[in-house]
Amino acid sequence: MKGGAGALLLRDRRAIAGGGLVLLAAAAALAAPALLGTSGGGLGDIVARRFVAPLAATPDGALHLLGTDAFGRDLFVRLCAGARVSLAVGFLAAFTALLAGVAAGATAGFAGGAADRAIVTLTDAALAVPRVPLLLLLVALFEPGVLLVVIALGLTGWMGVARLVRTEVRSLRERPFVEAARALGVRPARLLARHVVPNALAPALVATALGVGNAIMLEAGLSFLGLGVQPPTASWGNMIAAGRDALVVAPWVALAPAGAVAAVVLACSLLADALEAALAGEHARDTAATGRASRGTPLAR
Amino acid sequence: MLRYAVRRLLAAVPIVVLVLTVTFAGLHLAPGDPVRLYLGPEADAAAAAALRHAWGLDRPLAVQYVAWLADFARGDWGTSLAQRRPVTAVLGSALGPTLLLTGASLALSYLFGVLVGATQAMRRGTGLDATLTAATTVAQALPSYVVALGLVLVFAYGATLWGWPPALRLPALGAESVGADFLAPGARLADRLRHLLLPVATLALIGAAGVARFARASIAGALRQPFVAAARSRGLAESRILVRHGLRNALLPLVTLLGLQLPALFSGVVFVETIFAWPGMGHVVVQAVLARDYPVVMATTAIFALLVVASNLLADLLAALADPRVEVAA
Numbered sequence: 001m002k003g004g005a006g007a008l009l010l011r012d013r014r015a016i017a018g019g020g021l022v023l024l025a026a027a028a029a030l031a032a033p034a035l036l037g038t039s040g041g042g043l044g045d046i047v048a049r050r051f052v053a054p055l056a057a058t059p060d061g062a063l064h065l066l067g068t069d070a071f072g073r074d075l076f077v078r079l080c081a082g083a084r085v086s087l088a089v090g091f092l093a094a095f096t097a098l099l100a101g102v103a104a105g106a107t108a109g110f111a112g113g114a115a116d117r118a119i120v121t122l123t124d125a126a127l128a129v130p131r132v133p134l135l136l137l138l139v140a141l142f143e144p145g146v147l148l149v150v151i152a153l154g155l156t157g158w159m160g161v162a163r164l165v166r167t168e169v170r171s172l173r174e175r176p177f178v179e180a181a182r183a184l185g186v187r188p189a190r191l192l193a194r195h196v197v198p199n200a201l202a203p204a205l206v207a208t209a210l211g212v213g214n215a216i217m218l219e220a221g222l223s224f225l226g227l228g229v230q231p232p233t234a235s236w237g238n239m240i241a242a243g244r245d246a247l248v249v250a251p252w253v254a255l256a257p258a259g260a261v262a263a264v265v266l267a268c269s270l271l272a273d274a275l276e277a278a279l280a281g282e283h284a285r286d287t288a289a290t291g292r293a294s295r296g297t298p299l300a301r
Numbered sequence: 302m303l304r305y306a307v308r309r310l311l312a313a314v315p316i317v318v319l320v321l322t323v324t325f326a327g328l329h330l331a332p333g334d335p336v337r338l339y340l341g342p343e344a345d346a347a348a349a350a351a352l353r354h355a356w357g358l359d360r361p362l363a364v365q366y367v368a369w370l371a372d373f374a375r376g377d378w379g380t381s382l383a384q385r386r387p388v389t390a391v392l393g394s395a396l397g398p399t400l401l402l403t404g405a406s407l408a409l410s411y412l413f414g415v416l417v418g419a420t421q422a423m424r425r426g427t428g429l430d431a432t433l434t435a436a437t438t439v440a441q442a443l444p445s446y447v448v449a450l451g452l453v454l455v456f457a458y459g460a461t462l463w464g465w466p467p468a469l470r471l472p473a474l475g476a477e478s479v480g481a482d483f484l485a486p487g488a489r490l491a492d493r494l495r496h497l498l499l500p501v502a503t504l505a506l507i508g509a510a511g512v513a514r515f516a517r518a519s520i521a522g523a524l525r526q527p528f529v530a531a532a533r534s535r536g537l538a539e540s541r542i543l544v545r546h547g548l549r550n551a552l553l554p555l556v557t558l559l560g561l562q563l564p565a566l567f568s569g570v571v572f573v574e575t576i577f578a579w580p581g582m583g584h585v586v587v588q589a590v591l592a593r594d595y596p597v598v599m600a601t602t603a604i605f606a607l608l609v610v611a612s613n614l615l616a617d618l619l620a621a622l623a624d625p626r627v628e629v630a631a
Contacts, residue, residue, distance in 0.1 A: 125319040128613065129606040130567035133586055137602045140590040141331055217444045221572055224446055225587055244450060244576075248458050255454075258447040266442040273438070 005202075008278035015278075018270030025083050025264050032080035051250040066256045069239075070246055075256050081234040082257060086264065089150055089229075090216035096154025097215075098208045101161025105204075106197050108162070109169030110188070119162070127159045135218065139227045149228050153215045160207045168200035206276045213268025220261045236261045302621065309617050313610050320606045324599045325369055329362070331595045338382045338593070373603075383594040391585060391597055392604065398476055399581030402574070403566050405497065406504035410562070413505065414512025415548070415555070421513070422520035423543060433513070440510035445569035449503045449576040456499060472496050474578045500577045504569050508562060515558050516551060523550035553624050559616040567605050 009015045054067040054075075066075040108119035138152040172178055173196065181195050222228030223237025231238050236257040243254025328335075336353050337344070353359050357368060372378070378388035417437065421430045457473035459465075472478065472495055481492050523529070524547050532542050567583075574583035582601050589597035 121315050121319065125316040125323075127564070128316055128609045129320060129602065130564040130609060132568035132571045133583075133602045133605045136571070136586055136590045137327060137598055140593060140595065140598045141327060213442065221444060221446055224572070225575060227587075227590060240446065240450070247450070247454055251454055254450055258444075258450060262443050262447050265444060266439055269438065269442040 005275075005278040005281070008281045009274055012274040012277065014270040015274035018267040018274065021263055021267035022271070025087055025260070025267075028080040029083040029087050032077070032084055035077045035080055051246065051253070053250075054252050054256075067250070067252045069242060069250075069253045075239075075253065078234045078239060079236070079256055079260055082236045082239055083260070085146065085229055085233065085235040086216050086219060086261070089146060089153070089219040090212045090264075090268075092150045093153035093157065093215035093219070094208050094211035096150065097157035097211050098161055098204060100154060100158035101207075102165050102197060102201070102204060104158060105162035105165030106169050106192055106200065109166040109200075110173060110192050110196060112170075116166075120166075123159045123162050126156070129156075131156050131218065132221070135222060136227065139222065144222075144227050144230060146229055146233075149219050149222060153218055157211050157215065160211070161204045164203040164207055165197075165200050168203060169196055172196050172199055202279050206272050206279065209268055209272035209275055213265040213272070216268070217261060217265045220257075305621055306618055309614055313614055316610055317607065320603060320610075321370060321373060322366075324603045325366055327602075328595055328599050331593075335382065335595070339380070339385075378600045379596040381589075381594055381597050383589065383592040383597070388596050388600045392582065392600060395580060395582045395585045396604070398579060399570060399574070399583065401497070402500055402504070402579060402581055403570055405501045406508055407559075407562070407566060409501065409505035410508030410512050411555070413509040415516045417509065417513035418516025418518075419520055419543060419548065421517040422524060422547060423539065425521055434517075437510040437513045440506055441514060443507060444572075445503055445507060446572040446576060448506055449499070449573050452499050452503060453576070471499050473499060476580055500573050500579050503573050504566060507569065508566065511562065511565075512555070512558065516555060519551040519554040520547045523547050526550070553620055556616050556620045556623060559619075560613045563609050563612050567609065 050068060050070055050072045052064050052068040052072075054065065056064060056067065064074050064076070066079065068074055069078070104119050104123065108116045108123075134156050135152050138155070139148065142148050169192075178191065178195055181191055186195070219228055220235065220237035220240065223235045224241045226238070226241060228237055229235035231242070239257035240254050240261070243250070243252075243257065246253050336349050336356070336358065340349060340352060350359075357365060360368070376389060378392075380386070381388050381391050384391055417433055421433050424430050453473045456469065456471040460470040476496050477489070477493050478496070481489050484492060520543075524542070526546070529542060529546050532546055537545075570581065571583035571587060573579065574581045575587050578584065582604065586598060586601040588594075589601065
């Protein structure tokens with residue numbers, strides 16, 4: 001991730017669209033506390049204020065950009081509040097998965113032998129369990145809540161990163177600069193932390209961008225099933241679940257949060273695609289310029 | 302081939318054992334005493350002790366583990382705490398609907414995915430290619446519950462609201478209509494197929510988008526090979542080049558993709574079955590989680606995992622059949 005890939009990324013429309021959408025969601029999340037104060041203090045006349053259509057005003061004259069829900073709450077404000085949960089869970093879970101995946105992958109690739117075989121078997125076993133049933137198992141064992149969702153998503157999302165990092169580390173281990181550091185007497189732990197892992201992170205970055213989107217999608221899914229973030233805390237998932245009951249009378253209650261989840265997941269997917277292309281482009285130029293052998297890792301998804 | 306099959310089978314054994322071990326650990330980590338959960342809080346100590354002995358919970362953990370593995374292998378998966386009947390009975394009726402739903406979705410995903418991917422590979426760089434790339438990128442990123450709710454909104458509620466012809470008004474709940482038992486066999490089959498449409502369409506749309514993206518890349522890669530240029534220079538028809546050289550060489554990565562698609566499919570099935578009240582394993586596992594019915598949750602997770610391991614094995618063997626080099630390289 002040097003200047004080359006960064007410049008390629010800035011010229012990619014997918015990166016601009018995806019990055020823009022994520023920034024928009026982040027801005028909404030940051031604006032939420034300020035907005036929460038504005039949507040009327042008291043409950044007022046709920047019957048008059050519930051299920052107001054998008055862009056319509058309630059009898060008291062308040063305009064609702066995306067309409068209101070069954071309790072007369074402004075959907076746009078709730079959407080912004082939900083963005084806080086979704087983005088926080090998405091990024092924290094993907095970061096947890098990145099840490100766990102780098103630890104497992106680097107250990108396996110660097111140590112080799114029995115440790116490598118054990119970690120590879122563990123990774124394969126974890127990959128064999130479909131993620132949602134595994135998440136449901138974890139949720140069933142403990143109390144549902146934001147922290148549990150972050151940990152559960154992190155614990156079920158590290159395998160892709162681990163595989164990519166392991167492959168990178170295995171090839172880096174034999175490279176001259178690592179040999180040189182080893183010959184100079186650098187301890188294995190420092191060798192791994194200073195010389196090997198930083199150079200093995202690029203493909204993990206693509207997996208992490210996808211991981212953020214997946215985590216947001218799964219958090220919303222769990223909350224939709226009633227097993228994630230619990231109401232009244234706004235989360236896009238439990239907002240969809242609430243809107244599902246009013247799908248006939250007020251489809252916008254479900255459509256607004258559903259659109260938000262879909263847009264952010266798409267944004268992460270676009271960012272990952274652009275990142276992958278940028279890294280591949282940088283790589284292609286590297287090999288063209290120096291004639292160096294391929295690093296040899298297809299960026300498997 | 303046989304040696305390769307045996308080797309792959311043996312490699313799957315530690316994975317299966319690991320999954321089952323985690324399942325066993327999960328059952329024991331679960332808060333609450335299963336005996337108390339089953340008997341209720343006012344049961345007396347003697348009855349609890351008797352049941353604990355009957356279930357073998359008073360034995361050392363290692364003995365319980367081995368006994369549980371043996372029971373699991375024999376098909377005795379314990380008793381559902383919520384439904385008070387064997388877990389096998391609870392899951393037995395759910396496995397069929399799930400396999401039907403996932404099987405149909407997988408078949409349609411590959412059919413439409415390869416069609417779209419091949420079309421794009423043949424027309425690379427055109428407006429059609431760009432449009433389909435955008436469409437598949439969006440469709441692949443859509444959460445299954447969003448697609449499911451959208452389809453329900455249009456084909457169940459909207460179709461009635463807008464007065465669409467009855468054929469387009471699709472059922473959104475269950476696997477068959479109330480009273481379907483009394484229909485003639487033909488009408489009953491039609492009723493079941495109509496109930497299958499929306500759930501399958503949800504999973505197939507997302508799956509086909511993923512397959513199409515993958516198929517486009519691998520077919521386009523195959524079509525760039527020198528032997529395709531040679532075939533073209535010999536005057537072969539484009540359609541023949543696509544089938545004989547493009548599809549054939551893209552087959553292997555598509556078979557391998559199966560191993561990645563299945564876990565995703567089994568995850569999507571949980572949401573889709575819940576939304577459409579489809580009486581399958583995903584529906585059962587969500588109900589079991591809500592009821593804290595641990596034996597059912599564990600068994601479902603284990604079965605989902607075993608299905609994935611088994612189909613990965615199948616994909617590996619299919620890949621070796623499709624391309625003998627796989628067997629040699631392994």
